[in-house]
Amino acid sequence: MTSLPDTVKDWLGKPVIVMDHVLTVEQGLWANFCVAIEDANPLYWDYRLAREETETVIAPPMMLPSWAIDHDWRPEREGPAPRTLELHFMVKDALGYKNGLVTEVELELHEPLRAGDSVKAEQILRSVGDERETKLGTGRNWEIDVVYHKPDGTLAGVQKLTFLGYGRVEA
Template sequence: MTGERTAGSPAPDELYERLKAFEGRTTVQGGEGRDPVNEPMIRHWCEAMGDTNPAYPGIAPPTMLQAWTMGGLAGHPAGSARTGAHDELFGLLDDAGCTSIVATDCEQEYPRPLRPGDRVRFDGVIESVSPRKTTALGSGYFITTRMDIHVGDVLVGTHRFRVLKYAPARRSPQPKPSPQPQPRPQPKPQPASTARAARPRPVVNRDNEGFWEGVAEHRLLLQRCAGCATLRFPWLPGCGRCGSPEWETAEASGRGTVFSHVVMHHPPFPAFEPPYAVGLVELAEGVRMVGGITGVPYDKVRIGMPVELEFLRVEDTKGAMELPVFRATAEEAV
């Protein structure tokens, strides 16, 4: 689906020129955080994330940056500093058939930490619109917005958020089998190799490429801070405990327990067969990571269940890749 049009929509080149005109347009100007940076919200965040860094709540965790700009369930008050540029851009894409959206990645920069009592203000801009791209999901445009966050006149953070606004790819309808009485199917462990629709590929960047190189070698690599020896995952450019940018790798044993989990039913995606379980696994080394849970039916996964790492080789329309997943131990699978 590279050049399809809906009735009345502009030609792809013409559409792109219209989209490019949005680059540099302001989406928020002079926005203000609903609440000052405060210790209770920092504490709730740290408890949810399991972050015991002693620096908090004296400062806010850097990854909370966007939280201070959000309007909460009630949204931002009427008359806030948001413009209509974002809605106008997305309306143009909707009219052109790009009615679906998926977040792809975000980048944050932290020039200085936020402290309790800080009052943040923020300005947003549409930073870039890509040419039309064709992906496994469909054909559309990558939209990058940037938010600059200040305390007074001091820049304290920058948040870039990128989405793909696309027209879903058409898929051939599957013939429906004749209705016959069938026993209730029992979920089976995921096979070691499966050929199916393309799975989403992990985003590999300069901060985490070493992790994925380890996965390709069937090694689960963590980072160990060279300053305070704290283990961390996911991979980050610096230590959240002492701030040191120096680190080395440490290979995890692969043993862990399910700290939390969800069962995915919706939305359906061709590369997966719902329902299936996704867990937050606490490794024996003390860090946590997200991964698929295999080896037992999805409804038998439980908090505290012991699991062991295995590497799943997936072959699909994009080729082969290795993924770390967690299998219930033999005692649990009985």
């Protein structure tokens, strides 16, 4: 295996970045997503029809990871917003790649989120592959899991991501 920097080895297998209650889940935010993809599922829109299945309307389950992404600007914050999947950027930078892309995603979905909920998201580096030639140049893959819990500790879901880093940063 291509040698890894000690910092990256140290990140393997444990929560390195924890994002807690970044955002409150609200219907106005998830409606924008439904509008973008024109998703008419009544569970996201219609309180009367949702009552039978989910008691009240729910956020689209595929939006789960987005509830750990803060608004791009806040009045009280100095500096830029925290980066989406900060651990991915830490790995990319530590390995010296200019670019990084998500190539594979697995979402395991548990308790749905409703208006007023929030999530605690723990980012865990699972593996780093060997350097290889890719269509975009020399690069390598790494895997990150993000585990999402609701404030009462209930599991909301697990996201498993595979990334490709490519393009060496010039010394």
